[in-house]
Amino acid sequence: MNIIEIRGLKKDYPLGATTVHALRGVDFVVNEGEFLSVVGPSGSGKTTLLNVIGCIDFATEGSVKIGEVDITSMNDRQVTDLRLNKIGFIFQTFNLIAVLDTVENVEFPLLLMKKHSKSEVRKKAQEMLEKVGLKEYIKHRPAELSGGQRQRVAIARALVTNPDIVLADEPTANLDSVTGASILELMKEINNTEKTTFIFSTHDANVLKYAHKIVKLKDGAIADGEN
């Protein structure tokens, strides 16, 4: 079953007098529970594609459906709520809230959802941190953690809301190979156990062995079709 359907997606950026065509008409679908990798050289449009899918950026043309909903016609509040309820994000630079400790960072999206009691939120966050191997670090602030630990916190935060999709933009780029591999193993494990759909961008060939499907981008377009 398609969880994401992208048709004729174009994204242009004005750059002074010229226009940069970041995406030039991308078409593909993502099935529920897939572990999809978007690959390509720098500037190929990987991050732009993930940003548009994650409602962080808006398409210039084309449609992006998440489930049955076309996100290109949504307003700010609707896409914010969609991000909160349906999508988890993992970034290259971890992007944690500096003033919150580990467990509070993980609790953050749950508290925004306002669906659970305070004790439930704490329990869920602690369970998720245990799952990513950070049970002992729940009171640490991001600055007190290593890069790998921070990325685990980001993964826990992305997964704690049970999202349909997790978007990971080069999640291992800032990590050493061992830590990077462990992060990918973790994501793969969650994909297997929770059936969460993962889309991650990378230009690291070692990462590709984890993917069910690979989308190759070149100059804003799919290079060789879907693999």
Place this chain on the structure above:
Amino acid sequence: MELIFKIAWRNIQRHKGKSIVIGAILFIGALLMTVGNGVISGMEKGLTQNIIESFTGHIVLISDKNESDSVLLSMMGKAVEPINNYPAIKKILLEQSDIEKFLPVGKNMAITLYESGMAPGFAFLLGVDIEEYKKMFPDNITVIEGRMLEKGEKGIVIPTSARKEYFDYTNIWLIPEGGVVVKENLPEDAKKNMNELITKDNAVFMGSTESNTTTDIRLGVKGVVKYKALNTIWGHFTIGDIESYRECMGYFSAQDKVSELPKEKKELLSMKNENLDSLFGSESMFVSSAGKVDVSEIDFKKKESVKKENINLETGVYNLVFVKLKNGGTLKSEVKKLNDIFKANKIGIRAVTWKKAAGAIGSMTTIIKGALFLFVMFLFLVAIIIIVNTLSMAALERTSEIGMMRVVGARKEFISRMFFGETAILSIIFGCAGILCGIIIVKLLPFFNITSQNDMIQLLFGGNKFQPFLSITDIGLTVGQLVLVTFIAVIYPIKVAKSVTPLDAISRE
């Protein structure tokens, strides 16, 4: 909400420098506002208390014929209309349970005449029954030279300000009858020329009402006085005995009330504004320029009076009745109540509040308070600009954090609340500290017993002692201003923070 305040509080701690700058501004603003309000309220309270206790009472009764309620300090305005039926008024006032005391007085402008032939000057003249005056306003006057008027005695006591004005105009230094020049009371320029100093122990006054300016009277100076508070204002009022005042103003006095006007007065009144040249054919030198004069309602006295013993002063003409209420009473309702009674009894009198009667002086506290308010608001405006700038910079510096929150699912409202929360926490902590310190300062200042004999400073003190005072309303006003500042100061930074998109956070990385 807990999450918002948790993040806000930790951000305050994280950005200590900025927080302290904003907090210090809020602290100083709140402190200045509180102390300023205390000073102004003290002035207002002092002025109110001093004016009520020492000069006007709470309510002033005036003739219905007065066009303006401002009857005390109007310099060149219309004369204060006479009250001819004081006994009827007294009867009504005695029946009122909320009234503590009342005092009828004559008050009008008088022309001061000089033998040297120089142009006449002007003086406020207050005609009173001195015994009743002392009962109504005990201890409001200090005798500097000579003595106070005595019961039934004719003459004046002249305040220091009025004497100085007289001297500046005439170069004559008034001293009490039988008194000598007290050097330390002389103006500096007079001290230098003591040998040339001309002294006099009496002054000639002539009525200056619109209906009569014909009778002059020489009154001996019994004493030189100073009002204990607000001598700047009240020091212009020369106090004389009521019978002399009436004689001066050409009113019927209690001593020699007669119903028939002298022939020459009738002629004068019938002339209105015409044939003024004919005045110089008579013995009168001045005449009113007023158009219509209702002869039937104004009692004029004969120039030659006959002295009687045991006269009832209250049967004569007055201009005002000062009324003091018990425990302050409720001023507005009491004024209304009295006016209703006067109207029902067709007494031809209306009651006005002391503020209205005092005119500009009554409004002075409001004006000064307004000026201070504007000054403090200016300070707050500066504070707002600094806070806006600091918070806006903070918002821009925190683009990644804000954008990340937006990525994870925080709505714009959450970001707004977070920024507002930070400013609100700073306002509450530092603003309340400022208000608290201000309250302590205002409470401590009276213990320093700061007094002044300087007239202008007394005006600012609202009396001779600096006694700042804070009411709940004043504190509420400061809190209100602080809240206003907080709201205004965060509008723009919130706009900046709300404009941060999730993409901005990603782009920054």
